[in-house]
Amino acid sequence: MSALVATEHADPRYAGLDGWGDAAILSALLDGQKRGLDAVTTAIPEIAKAAALGAQALQAGGRLIYVGAGSPGLIALTDALEIPQTYGIARDRIVIVMAGGLAMTQELLGGPEDDGAQGEADLKALGIGPKDCAVCISASGTTRYTVAALRAAKAAGARTVGIAGNGGAPLLAEADVPILLASGAEVISGSTRMAAGTAQKAALNMLSTLIGVRMGHVHDNFMVNVTADNDKLILRATGIVARIAGVGPEDAARAMEMARNEVKPAIVLAAGAKNLSEAREFLAQSGGVVRKALALMGRP
Structure with missing residues (x-):
């Protein structure tokens, strides 16, 4: 089997699957999902490198641009939509x-993924440049739209990350940081929304979370830059303020109100800053990192 068609290979272990019992089919499908996650383990060093590129781009005023077609595009969409909410970017x-x-997102069609010219045009239309980082995802690593988009990003001087399931694929060969997620053959041959999709979701969640950590939006294991824009998130954020600042819920709620529900300044206020302006000044001096701001205040 060629390395470039691993995700399309028909695994003989699943011949006759349609005649199996329900529990046996579901067990096989779960095993496939587990193999998808196992594939992510070996990619951890590359995911870390990709997160560093993404964080550098955002800290320099650039953008994190996810590119995909079909299922990888939908998986990327879910991660991309949640980053601003979770980490306040x-x-x-x-x-x-x-x-x-x-x-x-309304009707998933296969044809657009074959249009390399459109992939190039879509990246150019963004005005992509050297400050940006493009994360391009494809199970096969050969999807024409996605490969062309990555090439357009490179030509514009942007940092590039390629995520694919087949070693030697163009998307990996041409990316600054290649992430191989070798999830192998699917239980249902070629249905790469399954094991390959699980690997992609895990890898993107890990990548974006590490970016959030490295940008100072996580303290201990709390999201300290969460956008608290509903009752649930305000309650969660208030608990975070109380826990980190070492105050009671009433003091934390008061700090949240003073900070207009911005968690980082609320923490610094609850920890002893005189007012919102002073809290923001401590954060500015610390590069927005809560731990450093608290240290400036003489707090552990």
Whole structure:
């Protein structure tokens, strides 16, 4: 079997699957999902490198641009949409580019992924440049739209990350940071929304979370830059303020109100800053890192 068709290979272990019992079929499918996650383990060093590129781009005023077609595009969309909510990164700094556009969220069609010229045009239309980082995802690593988009990003001087399931694929060969997710053959041959998709989701979740950590948006294991814009998130954020600042819920709620529900300044206020201006000044001096701001205040 060629390395370039691993994700399309028919695994003989599953011959006759349609005649199996329900529990046996589901067990086989679960085993496939587990293999998808196992594939991510060996990619951890490359995921770390990719997160460093993404964090550098965002810290330099650039954008994190996810590119995909079909299932990888939808998986990328879910991760991209949640980054601003979870880590308070400006929404215009996280961009999703999908073959066929967002209309694919209503009806997923296969044709657009073959249009390499459109992939190139879509990246150019963003005005992509050296400050940006493009994360391009394809199970096969050969999808014409996605490969062309990666090439356009490189030509514009952007940092590039390629995520694919087949070693030697063009998407990996041409990326600055190649992430091989060798999930292998699917239980249902070629259905790469399954094991390959699970690997992609895990890898993107890990990548974006590490970016959030390295940008100072996590303290201990709390999301300290969460956008608290509903009752559930305000309650969660208030608990975070109380826990980190070492105050009671009433003091934490008061700090949240003073900080207009911004968690980082609320923590610093609850920890003893005189007012919101002083809290923001401590954060500015610390590069937005809560741990450093608390240290400036003489707090552990």
